Amino acid sequence: MVVLIKEETAMKKIKQLLAAALAATLAVFCALPAFAAGDDDLVMSNCDSTAYWSANSQGADALESDAVNKTEGSGSVGATAAGGKLNQIAYIPDQPVDVSKYSFLEFDVYFSDLTWFSDCGSVMIELTSSGTCDKESNRYMKKTIRSFLENGVVEGKENWWHFVLELDNPQGTANGQLNKSNFNYFRFYTVDPITTTPDYTMRFDNMRFTNNPENYTPMEEEEEDSATASEAAKPVQITREDPNAAVVKNLHTVVLIEGIALGVIGLVALVLAGWLIIGKIRKAKGESGHE
Numbered sequence: 704m705v706v707l708i709k710e711e712t713a714m715k716k717i718k719q720l721l722a723a724a725l726a727a728t729l730a731v732f733c734a735l736p737a738f739a740a741g742d743d744d745l746v747m748s749n750c751d752s753t754a755y756w757s758a759n760s761q762g763a764d765a766l767e768s769d770a771v772n773k774t775e776g777s778g779s780v781g782a783t784a785a786g787g788k789l790n791q792i793a794y795i796p797d798q799p800v801d802v803s804k805y806s807f808l809e810f811d812v813y814f815s816d817l818t819w820f821s822d823c824g825s826v827m828i829e830l831t832s833s834g835t836c837d838k839e840s841n842r843y844m845k846k847t848i849r850s851f852l853e854n855g856v857v858e859g860k861e862n863w864w865h866f867v868l869e870l871d872n873p874q875g876t877a878n879g880q881l882n883k884s885n886f887n888y889f890r891f892y893t894v895d896p897i898t899t900t901p902d903y904t905m906r907f908d909n910m911r912f913t914n915n916p917e918n919y920t921p922m923e924e925e926e927e928d929s930a931t932a933s934e935a936a937k938p939v940q941i942t943r944e945d946p947n948a949a950v951v952k953n954l955h956t957v958v959l960i961e962g963i964a965l966g967v968i969g970l971v972a973l974v975l976a977g978w979l980i981i982g983k984i985r986k987a988k989g990e991s992g993h994e
């Protein structure tokens with residue numbers, strides 16, 4: 704009888720200990736920064752309609768809507784570049800959009816053929832806050848685009864790539880940098896092809912401002928290619944030094960640290976519980992033996 708009462712007391716203490724260990728675990732878990740719980744994305748365009756889009760190839764309207772070849776929703780928008788020359792495809796909203804709380808613009812892009820990439824003398828994605836090109840302009844050229852053509856393949860979607868542009872760390876700028884509180888202009892173009900450059904079709908889809916881009920690996924610093932050498936006079940920043948990219952990388956570290964912390968606390972609780980059980984049982988048996 705005495706043994707039973709002592710075992711009940713021991714179990715009560717073990718339960719209290721486990722509850723304390725659980726509380727400590729939760730406290731540690733909640734105290735760690737939750738980088739993953741970022742702000743919601745802001746859709747720039749779901750590309751299901753051609754609203755605010757325009758395109759020009761070789762002087763002709765080239766804008767196309769595609770209900771079949773898409774990665775999201777009911778469609779994508781794009782153009783066919785005759786002879787590889789796409790003067791521009793542009794998205795110009797009727798009102799400026801405040802994207803100052805976001806660090807990235809990400810989207811999916813389709814190219815039926817990539818011959819234009821090596822053929823065209825000038826290739827660019829541009830974001831501005833001036834409502835037009837070449838002013839308050841963030842620029843992303845061959846070096847940036849190549850990194851996503853090489854590393855950003857969208858699985859299960861042939862000839863689609865996922866692009867992630869760093870808003871605070873463009874490859875270049877022109878007449879000031881994008882004012883993120885006043886975004887109102889996006890364009891892509893490929894010009895100066897050679898005579899043998901074939902037509903290509905391109906599509907955009909699922910364009911969104913975000914702080915948590917998908918499948919994103921910051922670019923490695925590399926030597927300049929011939930096409931970007933002409934951009935040498937413009938400020939070129941190193942993508943991997945961007946603090947926001949570091950935050951994305953830190954997410955993996957935080958998850959790892961949380962896992963290790965939980966594991967260690969759980970192990971300590973188990974050892975303590977085991978030690979207490981054995982101690983109490985031995986003590987109870989000892990006292991029982993004396994009675």
Ligand SMILES: [Ca+2]
Pocket residue numbers: 749750751773774775776777778779908909
């Ligand atoms: Ca869509």
